[in-house]
Amino acid sequence: MSAFIEVRDLRKAFRRRSGLFGPSSETRALGGVSFDIRKGEILGLVGESGSGKSTIAKVLLGLLDPDAGSFSVGGERMFGGAEPAVPAVRRGIQMVFQDPYSSLDPRMNVRAIVGEGLDIARALPRAAIDQRVAEHLALVGLDASAMRKYPHQFSGGQRQRICIARALILEPRVLIADEPVSALDVSVQMQVLNLLLDLRDKFQLTMLFVSHDMAVIDYLCDRVIVLYRGEVVETGETTQVLDAPQHPYTQKLIAARPGMRTGSGIPAG
Amino acid sequence: MNRNAFLDTKFITGAFCLGIMLFAAVAGSIFNPYQPGVQELLDSLDPPSLTSGHLLGTDHLGRDIFARVAAGARVSLLIATSVVLISGVAGMLVGAMSGYLGGLRDVVIQKIVETFWAFPPILLAIAVLAFFGQSLANLILALVLQRWIPYCRVARAEALVLRSKDFVAAARIMGGGTGWILRHHILPNLWSSSIVIATFSMATAILAEASLSFLGLGVPPEIPTWGGMLAEGRSYVTEAWWIAVFPGLSIFLTVLGLNLLGDWLHDAYDPKKDLNLR
Numbered sequence: 390m391s392a393f394i395e396v397r398d399l400r401k402a403f404r405r406r407s408g409l410f411g412p413s414s415e416t417r418a419l420g421g422v423s424f425d426i427r428k429g430e431i432l433g434l435v436g437e438s439g440s441g442k443s444t445i446a447k448v449l450l451g452l453l454d455p456d457a458g459s460f461s462v463g464g465e466r467m468f469g470g471a472e473p474a475v476p477a478v479r480r481g482i483q484m485v486f487q488d489p490y491s492s493l494d495p496r497m498n499v500r501a502i503v504g505e506g507l508d509i510a511r512a513l514p515r516a517a518i519d520q521r522v523a524e525h526l527a528l529v530g531l532d533a534s535a536m537r538k539y540p541h542q543f544s545g546g547q548r549q550r551i552c553i554a555r556a557l558i559l560e561p562r563v564l565i566a567d568e569p570v571s572a573l574d575v576s577v578q579m580q581v582l583n584l585l586l587d588l589r590d591k592f593q594l595t596m597l598f599v600s601h602d603m604a605v606i607d608y609l610c611d612r613v614i615v616l617y618r619g620e621v622v623e624t625g626e627t628t629q630v631l632d633a634p635q636h637p638y639t640q641k642l643i644a645a646r647p648g649m650r651t652g653s654g655i656p657a658g
Numbered sequence: 659m660n661r662n663a664f665l666d667t668k669f670i671t672g673a674f675c676l677g678i679m680l681f682a683a684v685a686g687s688i689f690n691p692y693q694p695g696v697q698e699l700l701d702s703l704d705p706p707s708l709t710s711g712h713l714l715g716t717d718h719l720g721r722d723i724f725a726r727v728a729a730g731a732r733v734s735l736l737i738a739t740s741v742v743l744i745s746g747v748a749g750m751l752v753g754a755m756s757g758y759l760g761g762l763r764d765v766v767i768q769k770i771v772e773t774f775w776a777f778p779p780i781l782l783a784i785a786v787l788a789f790f791g792q793s794l795a796n797l798i799l800a801l802v803l804q805r806w807i808p809y810c811r812v813a814r815a816e817a818l819v820l821r822s823k824d825f826v827a828a829a830r831i832m833g834g835g836t837g838w839i840l841r842h843h844i845l846p847n848l849w850s851s852s853i854v855i856a857t858f859s860m861a862t863a864i865l866a867e868a869s870l871s872f873l874g875l876g877v878p879p880e881i882p883t884w885g886g887m888l889a890e891g892r893s894y895v896t897e898a899w900w901i902a903v904f905p906g907l908s909i910f911l912t913v914l915g916l917n918l919l920g921d922w923l924h925d926a927y928d929p930k931k932d933l934n935l936r
């Protein structure tokens with residue numbers, strides 16, 4: 390199977406100047422990152438904080454311009470070509486955030502939050518948007534009566550379901566999830582992970598799943614890449630990487646979750 | 659805000675002070691037989707009395723103090739409300755843009771803000787009134803020029819925080835432009851702090867208007883104002899204390915009431931307190 394998403398030699402450094410005329414210092418976030426994701430695949434992106442995980446996510450979402458490199462989805466170049474990507478193509482990549490509290494506007498009701506993407510596009514009449522919001526709430530296991538409620542009336546897991554519904558309403562081909570379950574209780578984590586697996590099967594979603602929890606990666610991802618100081622140090626099938634880690638950093642990550650491979654890390658099912 | 663917040667001492671006292679003033683302003687203009695501008699030289703400097711008809715006495719031209727205090731309340735509240743609304747909307751918009759856009763535009767806007775901040779407020783107002791002439795509109799303009807600053811600063815600080823929230827990133831990913839994000843995510847979230855500033859700002863605007871009118875720089879002298887009455891009463895304060903005391907008392911009660919209400923709102927909207935409740 391050929392690659393659906395192609396990331397080639399992505400580079401990004403953050404420059405900051407100390408004072409108005411002071412010397413500028415440079416922090417390298419990404420030092421030439423390349424990887425592929427196949428259609429309908431969930432790729433795990435593992436690494437410690439500061440390893441460049443979030444920078445990759447931001448670059449793929451168009452929130453941050455890379456210094457160099459290219460990136461294409463389904464053969465369409467998102468950047469690195471002569472023409473900037475069409476906004477409609479850009480919206481084909483959506484995101485689920487880590488913090489289910491700061492990712493929902495406290496002053497908007499669920500109808501406005503989930504329907505925001507359609508409200509911005511203004512392509513549909515209001516009644517049709519209401520209908521679509523109700524459908525997408527059902528999709529993530531929430532009742533249509535939730536539409537008139539506000540974020541603070543929901544639990545962390547429910548909030549994350551609302552975030553997933555919001556991300557899916559523009560019918561994206563790619564979903565990027567930045568540690569979407571790390572802020573949730575373990576029992577709720579499983580529900581959200583299973584929901585993501587169901588949605589992947591239903592919509593043939595291609596997913597990039599950022600995490601540092603090897604147990605979650607083990608449960609969810611088909612393949613995994615390990616990022617260390619802005620560089621990919623290991624790539625492979627999840628089972629292969631977890632059973633026989635090659636890079637010392639990967640070995641350390643797995644050792645940090647003892648007993649994981651015997652199934653005690655996260656309850657199955 | 660929980661329901662018990664209305665039982666707060668600050669709220670009760672503040673509402674009581676403002677309630678008295680509003681009641682007096684309405685009663686003074688509807689149930690009082692005297693007009694604020696009519697002179698009765700034969701009745702000049704009558705002391706306050708329940709029987710003579712002039713409840714709060716008369717001034718040196720025989721004008722009814724009660725009617726003039728009530729008319730002054732209308733002028734003061736009209737000016738203060740206009741100033742708060744105009745400066746609030748302008749300050750919030752400029753501050754929100756400054757904080758959200760960041761970069762060079764933020765630096766330029768903040769330098770302008772600091773320039774305005776560097777002028778002593780009364781001096782700035784005097785300069786504007788001397789330059790454009792004395793009128794109600796110019797007085798409002800003069801006060802707006804100093805009152806928009808606090809809104810702008812607070813709005814900028816909050817926009818800086820809001821800008822890094824994930825819901826703003828989500829809106830950008832979904833194709834939302836700067837206008838959309840300002841209208842739907844930044845400005846609505848500034849609402850609670852703007853209400854608190856507005857209450858304090860209203861008190862400051864009333865004081866500033868009274869100071870300018872006292873100096874004779876406020877509205878044209880034929881319009882009765884609290885500050886103007888204070889200035890007129892100053893020369894008669896030994897023989898007719900009531901000319902200066904009642905407008906002074908009005909300023910005191912209104913400003914105290916507004917400050918107490920502002921304090922109460924500040925407590926009620928305090929995000930940290932909100933956090934403890936959940």
